[in-house]
Amino acid sequence: MDLQRIKYFLALAEQLHYWKTAEKVNITQSALTRQIQSLENELGLQLFERNKRNVKLTPAGKFLREKWEVELNELEYIHQFAKQIHLGERGTITIAHPDSISASIMPDILAKITQAFPQLQIKLVQVLYENQLDFLKNYKIDLAITRDITSEQGIKSKKIYSDHLALVVPLAHSFKRIEDLSTESLKVQKFILPTKDEGSSYSEIIQALFKSYDFVPDVFLHSEFGSTIIALVRKGLGIAILPDSYMHHQSPDLRFISLPFKTDILINWRADDHNPVLANILKLVFDH
Amino acid sequence: MDLQRIKYFLALAEQLHYWKTAEKVNITQSALTRQIQSLENELGLQLFERNKRNVKLTPAGKFLREKWEVELNELEYIHQFAKQIHLGERGTITIAHPDSISASIMPDILAKITQAFPQLQIKLVQVLYENQLDFLKNYKIDLAITRDITSEQGIKSKKIYSDHLALVVPLAHSFKRIEDLSTESLKVQKFILPTKDEGSSYSEIIQALFKSYDFVPDVFLHSEFGSTIIALVRKGLGIAILPDSYMHHQSPDLRFISLPFKTDILINWRADDHNPVLANILKLVFDH
DNA sequence: TTTATTAATGCGTATTTTGCATTAATGGAT
DNA sequence: ATCCATTAATGCAAAATACGCATTAATAAA
Structure with missing residues (x-):
């Protein structure tokens, strides 16, 4: 008929x-x-x-x-x-991203997407670094925004941004500028750092930072979550190394001292994902 | 497509x-x-x-x-x-019928219809004699079951049944059998009769009945509705002439004396009505 | 590298659809 | 009652479309 x-x-x-x-x-x-x-x-x-x-x-x-x-x-x-x-104007896409960029580039990206494709359903999730690739491969997420470089088969990756590491201290702390840092003054500090993952390029950069000052930090606590780390620093429990995109969060009583170490933000996706929604979003993110 | x-x-x-x-x-x-x-x-x-x-x-x-x-x-x-x-197995048909056959042939007809076409929607309505043809022509009803013969253009008609007129009296009344009736005994009775319509073949039959006894009835009250008439007779307000199908109604305290006057029941429909439902129902009613 | 599998395609044939012209039925006018 | 204008159906040939066969080309597995 x-x-x-x-x-x-x-x-x-x-x-x-x-x-x-x-x-x-x-x-x-x-x-x-x-x-x-x-x-x-x-x-x-x-x-x-x-x-x-x-x-x-x-x-x-x-x-x-x-x-x-x-x-x-x-x-x-x-x-x-x-x-x-x-046409990729309708559909759902699930994006994992680190907390560090919640207040900086994520809002930019999301604003761009919703403006260009108002009908898209976007799901944002936070995924532990170690799970990101698995989730991507198992279709639990479609895009992973991360600070880690991967060379996995079947996963494509591209740098979209980079920011500097910063030393985060309470306002009352004696460190005011980068010149105040020295092996001696750093040695006596208590540090709050991200979980040290094997093969995580992000923690390797932090390691390199400490090596440049030639000391081994006294690590008081490890946490995967930036907001936890910030709360601990504010309470005076120690100082931290974080990407300076955290400066965009509302963080009174804290001082960020930018350091000359860069950390890249990459976007990962399945090479064989032909979902038009993905293609549109990638195009938007790259035409930056 | x-x-x-x-x-x-x-x-x-x-x-x-x-x-x-x-x-x-x-x-x-x-x-x-x-x-x-x-x-x-x-x-x-x-x-x-x-x-x-x-x-x-x-x-x-x-x-x-x-x-x-x-x-x-x-x-x-x-x-x-x-x-x-x-196929006429689904649909709605609206049927007008007189009260007199509510308890006799209507149940027969309806039982036959619902058995043969269980999906049919049937609407039963009571319509004043004078309005029946109008309602039929204006598509307010699809079938009119009536005691009146019509020779209207565009309306088809067929006799489906006939019953006798009966004299209806309270049990206590002196009329017991048809032999008790005479011009003299009838003359003194109060009658309750249907509305006398011009050109209504039903009331003509009743007129003929009175003429055969050669008297003019003392009519106490006219009513279109058989059930009203029966109630009035039961209260002793008079006696009535009704089709003997009313005997099928539950009517205690009443005596029906059958008279040798027949009244036909006809079924009327629009000649140009090609609704398959109608065709099916007519076939059912005629294959009797 | 070879082979087996399998979706796409060229081409001739069969089927279906279309438009034109004509037919036939019907309601209204004379 | 007869004629006429209207209008849906139909025969026929042409055009468009769909189909099947055989073949091609891409690809995963051996």
Whole structure:
């Protein structure tokens, strides 16, 4: 059953006149007659009661007119919706990102996405560094924004931003500027650091930082979560090394001392993910 | 857009294999390929991600699979329903009938209808004699069961039953049998009769009855409604002439004395009413 | 590298649809 | 009652579309 036939039927049901309807739908009266006939044959029922002079709907025709009208509209809506999915304007994408950029580049990215594709559903999740790749591969997330470089098979990666590491201290602390730092003054500090993961490029940078001052830090506590670390520093329990994007968080009573060590932010995705939503988002993020 | 194409799509979406699907739906792989291609072109989107080795649904394809499945089922249901309407197995018909047969032939007719066509919606209404034809012509009712003969243009009519007139008296009344009736004994009675309509064949029969006894009745009250008349007789306010089908009503304290005057029950309908429901009901009523 | 698998495609054939011209039925006008 | 204008149905040839067969080309596995 061709939907076009149903459209012809609906047009005729409105006009109740073959010539006028045929003209309206741009076919000949003969073609229209046969379209209606084959529709009736297909359904095994009569749609119109007609003689050479008059055309009127049968009860079944009246019923179908009403129902088909609804059904066709519904189909049209469905097809539009599908088209939007095809164009990557509709759909859901799940993004994992570190807490450090919650207040800096994430808002920028999200603003751009929702402006360009207001119909997109975005799910933001926080995932432990060690789980990110697994989640990506197992379709639990579609995009992982991370500070770690990966060279995994099947995962594509691209740098989108980089910021500096900063020493985070309470306002009252004696460290005011980078010149105040020295091996001696650092040695006596208590440090609060991220969890040291094997092969994490981010913790390697921090290691390099300590090596440049040639000392081994007294680490009081490890935490994966930046906001926890900040709260601890504010309470005076120690000092921390964090990406300076944390400065964008509202953090009174704290001083950020920028250090000459850069940490990259990368975006990872499945190489074989052909979801148009992903393509659109990547394009947006890269056209920066 | 041909619904057959959507069915092919759904089959392929399940199998994800052109050869197997083609075999299943009884076309060649080449035909199936082209059906899917033209469906994609028509929609302006990709349904499957495919290379020469693998077939998988795109996000839009997944969406459409789900939606179309529902939509096709709905359409199939609608078409079945329409078929039933065409066959006169579904639909609504409005029937007007006089109160006198509420307890006799109406139950018979209705039982037959609901047994043969359990899906039919039947509306029963009581319509004043004088309005019946108007209601019929104006599509307010589809069938009028009446005691009046009509020879109206465009209205078809057929006798379906006939019963006798009866004299209705309280049990205590002196009239016991038809032999008790005479011009003298009748003259002194108070009568409760139906509304005397001009040209109503029913009231003409009653007139004829009185004429045969050669007297003019003392009419205490006219009422269109048989049940009202019966109540009045039971209270001793007078005696009445009614069709003897009223005997089927539960009427204690009353005596029906059958008289040798017949009154026909006719069924009327619009000559140009091609509603299959009507045809079915007429067939049922006539095959009696 | 070879092989087996499998979706796409060129091409000729079969089927379906279309438009034109004509027919036949019907309601209204004379 | 007869004629006429209107209009849905239909025969037929042409055009468009769909189909199947055979082949191609891409790809994963051996």
